[in-house]
Amino acid sequence: MIKxxxxxxxxxxxxxxxxxxxxxxxxxxxxxxxxxxxxxxQLASLPAEGLLRGVPVAVKDNCCTKGILTTAGSAILRDxxxxxxxxxxxNLKKEGAVMICKTSMDELAMGGANTTAFTGPVHNxxxxxxxxxxxxxGSVALVAAGAVPMAIGSDTGDSIRKPAAWCGVIGVKPTYxxxxxxxxxxxxxxxxxxxxITRSVEDACIAxxxxxxxxxxxxxxxxxxxxxxLANLNSDMHGKKLAVLGNVMDGLLNDNVRKVFNGIxxxxxxxxxxxxxxxxxxxxxxxxxxxxxxxxNAEASSNNADLDGMRFGVREPGETTEDIMMNxxxxxxxxxxRRRFTIGxxxxxxxxxxxxxxxAKKVRRLICREINGCLEEYDAILAPTDGDIAPRxxxxxxxxxxxxxxxxxxxxxxxxxxxxxxxSVPMGFDQxxxxxxxxxxxxxxxxxxxxxxxxVEEITGLKGLTAEVK
Amino acid sequence: xxxxQEKEYLLSLARSLMFDFPGEEADWIVKEFxxxxxxxxxxxEVDTEGVEEATWPFEDETTYMRKDEVxxxxxxxxALMNAKETLAGHIVIPRVVK
Numbered sequence: 001m002i003k004x005x006x007x008x009x010x011x012x013x014x015x016x017x018x019x020x021x022x023x024x025x026x027x028x029x030x031x032x033x034x035x036x037x038x039x040x041x042q043l044a045s046l047p048a049e050g051l052l053r054g055v056p057v058a059v060k061d062n063c064c065t066k067g068i069l070t071t072a073g074s075a076i077l078r079d080x081x082x083x084x085x086x087x088x089x090x091n092l093k094k095e096g097a098v099m100i101c102k103t104s105m106d107e108l109a110m111g112g113a114n115t116t117a118f119t120g121p122v123h124n125x126x127x128x129x130x131x132x133x134x135x136x137x138g139s140v141a142l143v144a145a146g147a148v149p150m151a152i153g154s155d156t157g158d159s160i161r162k163p164a165a166w167c168g169v170i171g172v173k174p175t176y177x178x179x180x181x182x183x184x185x186x187x188x189x190x191x192x193x194x195x196x197i198t199r200s201v202e203d204a205c206i207a208x209x210x211x212x213x214x215x216x217x218x219x220x221x222x223x224x225x226x227x228x229x230l231a232n233l234n235s236d237m238h239g240k241k242l243a244v245l246g247n248v249m250d251g252l253l254n255d256n257v258r259k260v261f262n263g264i265x266x267x268x269x270x271x272x273x274x275x276x277x278x279x280x281x282x283x284x285x286x287x288x289x290x291x292x293x294x295x296x297n298a299e300a301s302s303n304n305a306d307l308d309g310m311r312f313g314v315r316e317p318g319e320t321t322e323d324i325m326m327n328x329x330x331x332x333x334x335x336x337x338r339r340r341f342t343i344g345x346x347x348x349x350x351x352x353x354x355x356x357x358x359x360a361k362k363v364r365r366l367i368c369r370e371i372n373g374c375l376e377e378y379d380a381i382l383a384p385t386d387g388d389i390a391p392r393x394x395x396x397x398x399x400x401x402x403x404x405x406x407x408x409x410x411x412x413x414x415x416x417x418x419x420x421x422x423x424s425v426p427m428g429f430d431q432x433x434x435x436x437x438x439x440x441x442x443x444x445x446x447x448x449x450x451x452x453x454x455x456v457e458e459i460t461g462l463k464g465l466t467a468e469v470k
Numbered sequence: 471x472x473x474x475q476e477k478e479y480l481l482s483l484a485r486s487l488m489f490d491f492p493g494e495e496a497d498w499i500v501k502e503f504x505x506x507x508x509x510x511x512x513x514x515e516v517d518t519e520g521v522e523e524a525t526w527p528f529e530d531e532t533t534y535m536r537k538d539e540v541x542x543x544x545x546x547x548x549a550l551m552n553a554k555e556t557l558a559g560h561i562v563i564p565r566v567v568k
Contacts, residue, residue: 079552080552081551081552083544083548083549083551083552084542084544084548176527176528177527177528177532190525190526190527191527216533216534216536217542219532219533220526220532221532222532223532283515283516284516286512286515287512287513287515287516289509290509290510290511290512290513291513293506293509293510294510294513301487305487305488308488310563310564312552315554318564320564321564321565321566322488324564325488326485326488326489326490329487329488329489330489330490330492333489335491335495335498335499338484338489338491338499339499339502341484341487341489342480342483342484342487342499342503343506345483345484345486345487346480346483346503346506347510349483356510356513358523359513359514359518360513361523361524361525362518362521362522362523362524363513363516363518364523364524364525365521365522365523365524366516366518366521368524368527400505400508400509401505401508401509401512406509406512416527417524417527418527419527419528443527443528
C-alpha cells in the first residue's frame with residue numbers, strides 16, 4: 001500500500017486529506033489521537049523523492065515533533081511543545097511522510113492496556129468494549145481501522161507487538177539500536193525500541209528502512225548499514241530452521257489459540273521449514289517478567305526524575321520548591337505510573353539494589369544466553385504473541401504468579417532483554433477478534449524475520465486486514 | 471513488616487521520588503505491593519551464582535569521539551519557549567535558597 005501511494009504522485013494530497021478526515025471521524029469511537037496535525041503545510045513542501053513520499057503517518061506521542069505538542073500521554077507534559085524534532089520524525093520528513101496526528105499511548109509508555117493516557121482510554125477497533133493493548137494503542141488502533149497505512153510506536157516490553165496482535169496488524173520491534181531514540185521521551189533506556197506498525201509485511205519492510213539508521217545523538221544507535229528489506233523479501237521456507245517456544249505453548253489456556261498457531265506451523269512445514277519445539281529453562285522463563293519489572297521501573301524512576309514542574313512539565317503551586325515538585329508529580333502522574341516509579345525506587349533502595357536490581361540483571365544475562373543460544377541453532381523463534389484475544393476493559397486479569405501470566409503473557413520481554421528483532425503478524429481469529437503470531441530472529445537479522453513473516457502472511461491470507469469500526 | 475510499617479515504608483519511597491499516594495491510594499499501594507513482592511521473589515528461584523550482571527542488550531561500543539563542531543543549535547527563543555517565566559533571556563525558577 002505504501003508503494004502504491006508513493007508511486008501515484010497525483011493522488012498523494014487526496015490520500016493524506018482522506019486519512020486526516022478518517023482519523024477525525026474515528027476519534028469519537030476510538031479516542032486514538034492526542035493531537036491532530038493539518039497535513040496541508042507538509043503537502044506543500046513534500047520532497048521530490050522519498051520512500052514514504054505522500055504517505056500519511058500517525059506518530060506515537062512520545063516522539064518529539066518540533067512546534068507540535070508532545071505529551072507522551074501524560075498530564076504533566078500536556079503543554080510541552082518541543083523546539084526540535086526527534087530523529088525518527090526527521091527521517092519521516094526526509095522520506096516524504098505526512099504526519100496527520102500524534103497518537104494516544106499509556107502514560108510515559110508504561111502500560112499494556114492504553115487506559116492511562118490523560119486523554120482517556122483508547123478502544124479496540126474490533127470491539128469497543130475491549131482494550132487495544134498498550135502502550136502504542138493509539139497508533140495500532142488507527143492502522144487497524146484503516147485510517148493510515150503506517151504508524152510509529154515504541155516497545156519496551158511488548159508495547160508494539162501485543163497491541164498489534166490484539167488489533168490484527170503487523171507490529172515490528174526491530175533490533176535494539178536500529179532506530180535512533182534521540183528525541184523520544186524515555187521509559188527504560190536499556191530496553192526502549194522504536195518501531196513500525198503496518199497492515200502488510202511489504203509495508204513494514206519499507207517503513208523500517210525509511211526510519212532506521214545510525215545517529216550519533218543516540219549513544220546506543222547501532223553502527224550498521226540498513227538493507228533494502230523489500231528487495232530481500234523471500235517467503236521460501238526450504239532450509240529454514242524454526243523453533244516453537246514450548247514454554248509459551250504449555251501455558252496456553254485458550255485451545256483455539258493453540259489450534260490456529262499449530263495450523264500455521266503445519267503449513268510452514270509443508271513449505272519446507274524444519275520446525276522443532278524447544279524449551280528454555282522454566283525457572284528463567286518465569287523470571288522474565290519479574291526481571292522486567294525490576295529493571296524497567298528502576299530505569300524509569302531515574303529517567304523521569306526531570307518531570308517535576310521545574311525542569312519539564314506543568315507547574316502546580318506550592319510554598320517551597322519541594323512543595324511545587326510534590327504537588328506537580330502527585331497531581332499529574334496517574335497512580336498506576338506512581339506505582340511503577342515506586343517499584344523502581346524499591347528495587348533501588350539500599351540493599352535491594354544488590355538483592356533485587358542486581359539479581360534481575362544477572363537473570364537478564366541468563367535470559368540472553370537462553371535466547372541467543374537458541375538463535376545460534378535456529379533462524380527464528382515462533383510463539384503466539386499472546387495467549388488470548390484482547391481483554392475487555394473490566395477483565396480482572398490472570399493470576400499474577402501463574403505460568404499463563406508470567407510465561408505465556410510475558411515472553412515478549414525476551415527480545416527487549418537480548419535486543420533481537422521481533423514482530424507480531426495476524427494469524428487468525430477467536431470470537432471475532434484477531435490473534436497474532438510472534439516471530440523473532442538474531443539481532444540485526446530483520447531480513448529473516450520478515451521472510452518468515454511473509455510466509456505466514458501468505459498462509460493466513462490476512463494481508464491488509466482492516467477492522468470495520470462500528 | 472506489618473501493614474502500617476509497609477505503608478510508611480512505601481510512602482517514604484514515594485516521597486523520595488517527590489510524589490505521594492494521598493488518601494485511599496496509600497492503602498491501595500500497600501495492597502499492590504503484596505503481589506509485587508511475590509513476583510519479584512520469583513527472581514530468587516533462579517540460580518545466578520557466578521553470573522555477571524547484564525545492563526544492555528549488546529556490549530559493543532557505539533559511541534565515538536567526534537570533532538568539536540557546533541551542531542543542533544537552538545535559538546534563544548526556542549530554548550525559552552517552554553519556560554514558565556523568563557527575564558532578560560533567562561529562565562526564572564522558584565526560589566530554591568531562602
